[in-house]
Amino acid sequence: MPTQQTLFTPSTSVKHPNLTTSRLWIPKQVLxxxxxxxxxFGQQIYERISTLGLPINILKxxxxxxxxxxDERETYRNAKNTLAVVKAPPGAFRLQPIPPSADWQMNLAEGCPAHCQYCYLAGSLHGPPVTRVYANLPQMLANAAAYEQVGKVTTFEVSCYTDVIGIEHLTGSLAECVSYFGSRPDAQLRFVTKYDQVESLLELPHNGRTRARVSxxxxxxARRLEGGTASVEARLQALRKLALSREQGGGEYPVGVVLAPIMPIIDWRVHYTDLLDRLADxxxxxxDLTVEFITHRFTxxxxxxxxxxxxxxxxxLDEFSRSQKRNKFGGVKYVYEPDExxxxxxxxxAEWRKRFPRAPILYWT
Ligand code: SF4
Structure with missing residues (x-):
């Protein structure tokens, strides 16, 4: 099988990092x-930001x-250093299906403080990549209730357009969602993160209705392509905390791993074996653990x-070494060749089942 030639020099040695956590994102301006x-809820965010002493600009x-x-670089830098608190537009109340990850996506923010060089948001955000947080979240949660179906657990994914833990210290939005879904017997909240500040979630009344995943x-x-995020080790420890947490009168969070984006870099078996071993340790x-496998793709x-x-x-990002995959609207994604x-x-x-025989594989894509 051909291996990826442009990415990383060959190495069979896998260095383990110290437990360095993510840097907390501190935006240079909050609008x-x-x-x-x-x-x-917007006023609550305002109080939080004021307490943190961050520069606030109230727009006219x-x-x-x-x-x-x-230029493009400066626009990127400005945007990535800006948190904007806005009201979600009416379109945000028309939820979209998001198979295979969940039944519906519900965005509590759009834009992300991290700097992943393969970022899933590239090409789907309008304008500079500012992190926009929604101040009318409670209305959005009430709206989501209309999408629940009787007789089944309806799932809602909140991580499609942001990293919800990456901004939680500034917004409290995820805690609001977790507590809300804790009171919805027919629904499940799903989130995924590359950050590790999960302490504020550990005591929430989630009632087992939030599946907390780490990417x-x-x-x-992770080291070369996922700028600004927590180290792999810190993410693993965050996952452990969530899986061991004990809310009052309840149990631990159901947890999950999103292994993504999988890339056949040189010595990929060695590198991914090391990751899976560390996860098992x-x-x-x-x-209650699940896994989702997502291979790298781009448009x-x-x-x-x-x-x-x-x-x-x-x-x-070489199209010529990839296969084309068309969606129902005719859009083309470049994915790995079928044999690969x-x-x-x-x-x-095989490696997952060997280590976690009771943890379901939700999908491969
Ligand atoms: S954490 Fe996700 S949304 Fe944020 S930069 Fe990385 S890929 Fe993009």
């Missing part, structure tokens, strides 16, 4: 729109302006945006 400040209108820099990758990939007790549009954001990336996919899939399924 509030007038509409956001009329919302009680509800439009975010003045974020463009002299993991081979050490080398971390979760050395019975817990022509996301490639263009990513190369604007990360012009020197070592990420493999098969080899990867067999490896991950």
């Amino acid at each position: 509030f729109t007038p509409d956001a400040l009329e919302e009680p 209108s509800n439009r975010l302006t003045g974020l463009r820099g002299a 993991l990758n081979a050490e080398l990939i 971390t979760l050395d007790f019975d817990c 022509a549009g996301s490639k263009e945006v990513l190369l604007g954001w990360y012009p020197n990336t070592s990420l493999d 996919m098969k080899t990867l899939r067999s490896f991950f399924y």
Whole structure:
């Protein structure tokens, strides 16, 4: 099977890091729109940000302006250092299905403080990649109730457009969601993160109705491509805390691993074996665990945006070594060749089942 040539030099030695945590994201500016400040939840965020002593700018209108820099790089830097608290537009109340991850996606924010060079948001955000947090979250949660179906557990994914833990210290939005879904017997909240500040979630009344997942990758990939996030080790420890947490009168969080984006870098078997071994050492007790496997993919549009954001990336974005996958609207994604996919899939399924025979594999994509 061909291996990825553009990414990383050969190495069979896997260095384990110290337990360094993520740097907490501290935006250089926080913008509030007038509409956001009329919302009680927006005011709560305002209190939090004021307590933290961050520079606040209350805008005169509800439009975010003045974020463009002299070039693409400066615009990116300005945007990634900005948190904007806004009111979610009416479109955010029309939830979209998000198979195979969940029944519906519900976004509590759009934009992310991290700097992953393969970022899933590239090409899907409008304008500069500012992190926009929704001040009318309680209304959005009430709206989500209309999507629940009687007789089945309806799942809601809140991590499609942001890293919910990466911004939680500034917003409290995820805690609001976890507590809300704790009171919904026919629903499940799902989130995934590359950050590790989970302490504020440990005591919440989740009632087992939130599946808390961490996104993991081979050490080398995480170090080189996932800027601004927690180390793999810190994420593993966060997962352990969530799986062991004991809310009052309840139990531990159901947890999960999203292994993504899987890349056949040189010596990939060595690197991913090391990751799975470390995960097994971390979760050395019975817990409600699932896994999702997602291979790397990109589109022509996301490639263009990513190369604007990360012009020197070592990420493999070569269309000619990939297969094309079309969606029902005619859009093309570049995925690994079928034989390569098969080899990867067999490896991950076998290695997962060996270590976690009772933890379901939810999907491979
Ligand atoms: S954590 Fe997710 S959303 Fe944030 S930069 Fe990385 S890939 Fe993008």
